[in-house]
Amino acid sequence: MTNEALQNLISSWIPELEFTEEKSQFLNITVQPEQLHQLMTQLKSNPDTNFDYLYCLSGVDWGKELGVVYHLESTTHRHQIVVKVKTEDRENPTFDTVCNIWYTAEFHEREVFDFFGIQFNNHPNLKRLFLTEEWDGFPLRKDYVDEINMVIK
Amino acid sequence: MGVNNTSEIPADFPGKVIPGGNGANILVTSLDDIINWGRANSLWSLYFGTSCCAIEMMQTGAARHDYSRFGFEVARPSPRQADLIIIAGTIVNKMAPVLRRLYDQMAEPKYVIAMGACAISGGPFFYNSYSVVKGADHVIPVDVYVPGCPPRPEALLEGMLMLQAKIKTESMKNKVFPIDGFDEGL
Numbered sequence: 001m002t003n004e005a006l007q008n009l010i011s012s013w014i015p016e017l018e019f020t021e022e023k024s025q026f027l028n029i030t031v032q033p034e035q036l037h038q039l040m041t042q043l044k045s046n047p048d049t050n051f052d053y054l055y056c057l058s059g060v061d062w063g064k065e066l067g068v069v070y071h072l073e074s075t076t077h078r079h080q081i082v083v084k085v086k087t088e089d090r091e092n093p094t095f096d097t098v099c100n101i102w103y104t105a106e107f108h109e110r111e112v113f114d115f116f117g118i119q120f121n122n123h124p125n126l127k128r129l130f131l132t133e134e135w136d137g138f139p140l141r142k143d144y145v146d147e148i149n150m151v152i153k
Numbered sequence: 154m155g156v157n158n159t160s161e162i163p164a165d166f167p168g169k170v171i172p173g174g175n176g177a178n179i180l181v182t183s184l185d186d187i188i189n190w191g192r193a194n195s196l197w198s199l200y201f202g203t204s205c206c207a208i209e210m211m212q213t214g215a216a217r218h219d220y221s222r223f224g225f226e227v228a229r230p231s232p233r234q235a236d237l238i239i240i241a242g243t244i245v246n247k248m249a250p251v252l253r254r255l256y257d258q259m260a261e262p263k264y265v266i267a268m269g270a271c272a273i274s275g276g277p278f279f280y281n282s283y284s285v286v287k288g289a290d291h292v293i294p295v296d297v298y299v300p301g302c303p304p305r306p307e308a309l310l311e312g313m314l315m316l317q318a319k320i321k322t323e324s325m326k327n328k329v330f331p332i333d334g335f336d337e338g339l
Contacts, residue, residue, distance in 0.1 A: 139283040146283045 001048070001079045003027040009049065013042055026071075026082040036085050037096040043072060043081070044101050050074045051081060054102035059112035061142045062086070066093045066118055094119040115140035166190070167321075185324045192236070192262060193317040194224035199235035199255065203242030206269040206303040210241040213306040225313060232258040237316070238293075239309070243271035243279060244286040256293040261330070264320070266312055267295045270302045277302055291338055294331040 001009070006027050007019050017039075018030040031039050043051045056071035067086035073079070087093045097120040099105040109120045110129040117138035120126055128135065137144055162170050167190050168182025180187075202210055213220050214228060221227070229235045232255045244252060256263065267289045270276045275287035289295060296319060299312035 144283070149283050149285070149287075151281050 001077060006049070006079065006081060009046075010039075010043075014039055024082075026080055028082045028084060030084045030086065033085055033087055033095050036083075037098070039083070040070070040098050040101050043083075048077075049079075049081075050076050052076070052102075054098070054104055054108075057098075057105055057108035057112065059116035059118055059140065061116060061140065063142055064088060066090060066116060066141075068095060068112060068118065070098070092119065093117065094121060096121045097123040099123060114138075117141065185326075188325070189321045189323055193320040196225050196237045196264065196313075196316070196320075197235050198225060198228050198237040198239050199232055199259070200228050200230050201238050201240055201242075201252070201255070203240075203244065203248060204271065206241035206271070209303040209306055210239055210268065210309065213309045218306040218310060220310060220313060223310070223313060223317070232256075233260065235259055236262065237264045237266065239266045239268050240272040240289045240295075241268045241303075243276055244289050244292060245284045246286060247284070249286050249292045252289065252292050262320075262323075263331070264297075264316055265289070265293055265295045265331075266297045266299060266309075266316060268299045268301075268309055268312070269304055270300065273298050273300060294335045296331075 003021065003026075010029065011017055011019065014031070014035055016032065016035075020028045020030070022028055029039075043049050051072035051074050053073045053075050054070060055073055056069075058069045060067050060069055065086040065088050067084060070083040070085075072081050072083065085095055087095070093116075095118065097105065097109055099109060099120075100122070106124065107129065109123055110126060112118050113120065113123075113126055114129045114131055115138055127133070131139070137146075139146070166182075167186035168180055171179040171181065173179045202208075212218060214225075225237075232238075236259070238252075238256060238259070240252070256265070267273050271279075271285075272289045272295075274280065275285050279285045280287060286292060297312045297316045299309055301308050304312075
C-alpha cells in the first residue's frame with residue numbers, strides 16, 4: 001500500500017489521528033496515549049495493513065514531551081509505517097504496552113523504561129535492563145544531571 | 154643447497170659475538186641488554202577490542218601491515234599468555250573492572266598501549282556521557298598513547314615500535330612496577 005492509501009484507510013478507524021511525512025519515506029502517525037493500544041492492535045490484525053513486524057521501538061525525549069516511536073513493517077505487503085505517541089507528563093509518563101501484540105516489544109520497552117523512565121501498563125516484567133537496579137534517574141533524558149561524568153552545558 | 158650456513162649476527166644484537174670455532178661462539182653482553190632485547194622482540198598482545206579501533210588493530214596484524222614482522226607475533230585470547238594490552242576502543246563504566254582484572258591477571262612484565270581517542274580521553278563522540286570512562290589511564294597505567302580516530306595501522310605500528318624502544322631502556326636494578334604509585338585521577 002502507498003502512504004496515501006494507508007492514510008485513507010487508517011484515518012477511517014480513528015478520527016483524531018495526526019498524519020505527517022516529515023520529508024521521510026514513512027507515513028508518520030501521532031496518536032493519543034489512550035488510543036495507542038487500539039490502533040496498534042488494528043494495524044496488526046487488519047488484513048489490509050497486517051503490520052506483523054515491529055522492527056524498531058525507541059524512546060525519545062523531545063525536551064518538553066516524552067514519547068515512544070514505533071517502526072512497523074508488514075512482511076506480506078512490504079509497507080512500512082511510523083507511529084508516535086507523546087505525553088507531557090514528565091513525572092509519571094505511562095503508555096500501554098504493545099508486547100502482547102509484538103512479543104519483541106517486551107525487551108525494547110524495558111530498555112525505554114531503563115533510560116527514559118517511561119512506564120508501560122500491563123508489561124509482564126518491567127524492570128531495569130542495562131543499568132543496575134539501584135541506579136538513580138534516567139540517563140537519556142535531556143534534563144539528566146551527572147556532575148561527575150558529564151560536562152554541564 | 155639453498156641453505157645459508159654462514160652465521161649472521163642480527164644488526165641490533167646488543168653485545169659482541171666472538172667466534173669460538175666449531176659454531177660455538179662466545180657472547181659478551183649485559184643481562185639487561187639481552188633480556189630487554191628479548192622482551193621487546195616478543196610482545197604478544199591480548200585481544201582487547203571494544204569498538205571500531207579493533208578493526209584497524211586487526212588490519213595491523215593482517216598480511217599487509219603484519220605486526221609479527223616486529224615481534225608482536227600473535228594475539229592471545231588469555232591474559233596469562235600476553236605481555237601487552239592494546240586497548241582498542243571505548244571503555245565504559247561496566248567494562249572498566251573487567252579491564253582492570255585482565256590487567257591484574259597478566260604476568261609481569263606487562264605493557265599497555267592506549268589506541269585511539271576513546272582509550273586516551275573518552276573519545277570525540279561519547280565523552281559527555283554517564284557511562285564512558287574518560288581515558289583508560291583512569292583504570293590501568295598506560296605506556297604508549299596512539300592518537301587518532303581511529304589511528305591508521307602505520308600509526309599503531311609506530312606506537313608499538315615506541316613501546317619497544319621504551320622496553321629497551323629498562324633495567325632490572327631500577328625496575329619499577331607499573332601499578333606502584335599509579336594514580337587513577339578520580
